[in-house]
Amino acid sequence: MTPLARREARQGLLFISPWIVGFLAFTLIPMVATLLFTFLNVTLAQAEPLRFVGLDNYARLFGDPQVWQSLVVTFTFAALWLPFIVIVPFVLALALNSRHTKGKSLFRTLFFMPYVVPFVAGILAWQQMFADTGWLNDFLRFLGWKNPPAWLFDITFIYPALVILGIWGIGAGIIVNLAGLRGIPTELYDAAKIDGANSRQQLRYVTIPMMSPVIFYTIILGVVEVLQYFLVPLVLKAGTGEPGGSTFFYNLYLYKVFFNFQQMSYGATLAWLLFGITLLFTVILFRTSRRWVYYAGER
Amino acid sequence: MRTRQLRAGALLATLVLAVGACGPNTVGTPVPSGPGASVPAASTPASQPAPSVPSADLRWFCCLGTGQDPVQIPVEEEVAAAFATSFPGSNLKFEVTNYDEARDTLSTQIASGNGPDLVGPVGVGGLAAFQGQWLDLGPQIEKWSYDLSEYDPAAVDFYKTAEGQIGIPFAVYPSMLWYKADMFEEAGLETPPHQYGTKYKMPDGTEVDWSYDTVLELAKLLTVDKSGKDATEAGFDPKSIVQYGFEPQRDDLRGLGAYWGAGSLAGADGKTVAIPDAWKVAWKFWYDGMWTNHTIMTGSVAESEEFSGGGYTFFSGRVAMSENFLWTTYGVADAGTDWDLAAIPSYNGKVTSPLNADTFGVLKGTKNPDTAFAGLTYVLGEASDKLLNLYGGMPARTAKQDAFFETLGKKEGFPEKVDWQVAKDSLQYADNPNFEAPMPKYNETLTILEKYESKFATTPGLDMDKEIEALRAEIQAAWDS
Secondary structure (H helix, E strand, C coil), rough: HHHHHHHHHHHHHHHHHHHHHHHHHHHHHHHHHHHHHHCEEECCCCCCCCCCCCCHHHHHHCCCCCHHHHHHHHHHHHHHHHHHHHHHHHEEEHHHHHHCCCCCCHHHHHHHHHHHCCCHHHHHHHHHCCCCCCCHHHHHHHHHHCCCCCCCCCHHHHHHHCHHHHCCCCCHHHHHHHHHHHHHHHHHHHHHCCCCCCHHHHHHHHHHHHHHHHHHHHHHHHHHHHHCCCHHCCCCCCCCCCCCCCCCCCHHHHHHHHCHHHHHHHHHHHHHHHHHHHHHHHHHHHHHHHHHCCCCCCC | HHHHHHHHHHHHHHHHHHHCCCCCCCCCCCCCCCCCEEEEECCCCCCCCCCCCCCEEEEEEECCCCCCEEEEECHHHHHHHHEEEEHCCCCCEEEEEHHHHHHHHHHHHCCCCCCCCEEECCHHHHHHHHCCHHHCCHHHHHHHCCCCCCCCHHHHCCCCCEEECCCCCCEEEEEEEEEHHHHHHCCCCCCCCCCCCCCCCCCCCCEEEEEHHHHHHHHHCCCEEECCCCCCCCCHHHHHHHEEEEEEECCCCCHHHCCCCCCCEEEECCCECCCCCHHHCCCCCCCHHHHHCCCCCCCHHHCCCCCCCCCCCCCCCCEEEEEHHHHHHHHHHHHHHHHHHCCEEEEEEEECCCCEEEEEEECCCCCHHHHHHHHHHHHHHHHHHHHHHHHEEECCHHHHHHHHHHHCCCCCCCCCCCCCCCHHHHHHHHHCCCCCCCCCCHHHHHHHHHHHHHHHHHHCCCCCCHHHHHHHHHHHHHHHH
């Protein structure tokens, strides 16, 4: 390495050092620490002497019904939620990108506006809208539904309610999809038209393949987000898992084990299981992406 | 474990004794005897030496029990601010956290090394949930020669755990039946008996035991739909009920069960889950009341704006009878001006009135144990009258009871005459062991109970025997892990 290169490297490291310090202090060291915790018996009270427990915490995971119940809750909701957060922003972005749509700027603003409302405030507002005397049920009664659902108190309707609440905040997803759609070269559509493709075929053979990186990105973020689903059930149902445990998501259980049950080691083990599950799904998605994600700039 | 349960039972028994047999109206005051005291207190009784404590800024964490209501907060802040007058140089900062988040918040604060000094009011359950975190007050009591003679020794001993002396008795909240006299009058029914052991006169003139069977019969007559039909009439519409006959205390499945009989989830060995039979009956009564008899609100109705009462359904003024603790005086004025208190009904000929008991605790992580102890004695002593009235807590000192109820009875919006004697009498039927007594994996167990409670309240058509067995198995799995 030349002296110039060495000096540049030193300066580069100097400039990046705040991030490195932050990464070490707030990410890497805590991660390593939690991994160590999983082999110890750390609790808040620490009534027993600190000791090495081997794989006991991992063995406990398999015998803990709450782990599996909360994973079932999480995956059930994910199965319902993921298609919505992938498809709805894409469809809305298509509509907003269409030359036939009037008032695009107004709609873009309206769709994005909920995203800038503080999330907790939004959840609390929806809590009132889902109430028996809330706007949603008032509207359903107006349409003739005599006994509309108790959205937040009925195991059948709680997930649809959470999906509706989530869709309200998809403004960012729409913007990402819109940016992707704007980036598709018009020449491709022109060529498709010359080849006789109708609108549906243009969507199938041009738009979707060209948008596949954005869709892939949305799916990855969606998977990570849904596995970490926490704030909505915490605020909406005070973390109780009501109704009947249907909102007792995995991350909520993890939080409770840490801060309510005060079992730091077991909580850390749950966190590492979540990390493993997230990693597994991410790897699977990346592996499969080779088959269906098209990168126009890829060599 | 068994010892702990017995101790919990002993507390309730002794608190009852203390209430009934306490000595003169003296308030324990810290009297320092050790070195290091620095700032003399400004206002202490002239007959006692002035206590001194190192100056410190204390934090008072609320609310693991009552204390979070918007009308309570300004008074608590006022009490906290006045601490500086009694102990110049020191301050007491009141920090309110909603009950729903209080346990998690306190855990987080402790875990991050940022715990408060003083915690309260905290009940038996709150103390049990934070086992291992409380300061042993013994050294401070000895150092300050704190006068405990006004308490029954057994009541003081109740707060002696493996951690040491973790509390000093403060307030008790017996349970009663709260009823709306106007609803009984409108239905042409006798009001429920105020005296324990009294029979109830049914509309046909027959006299029957004041039991849950009788309550069910009355509840059906007092549950009315919008067309004015009661739950016994043909054509009654359970989907348009405007007035409910009965509401149990549904904060905690254990508490709900304890109205039918005292018990504990922990079996004789302290490791095996054994749900008391009376609790199973209570839970089925509640479940059938919601989904079959329609005399009790389902979960969604109880949470609705119309019926929630902003806290407890009885506050909505749409419930004829409800079981609850004395602390509900904080919001019961919303129920109207025609409510009164009656005896808790019996189950299998036995009456059980679940009891809540509150105190204040000092966390062992406090950096200022002496000043925190001064803060404790301040809220339990000088500020206790104000706080007891605020919380609706019956003082443990007999001499203070009548004055307490006199003040409570004058509360704005209360009926002119409330039979507070029922509250005093209910103490004789306190649950022993107490439903909040320590048990293994306390917080985990509460989480499982909450889940099932919610399931019962929101899901019709359940096989309750199977559900109760599933609940038992799940708690057992948590205890075994």
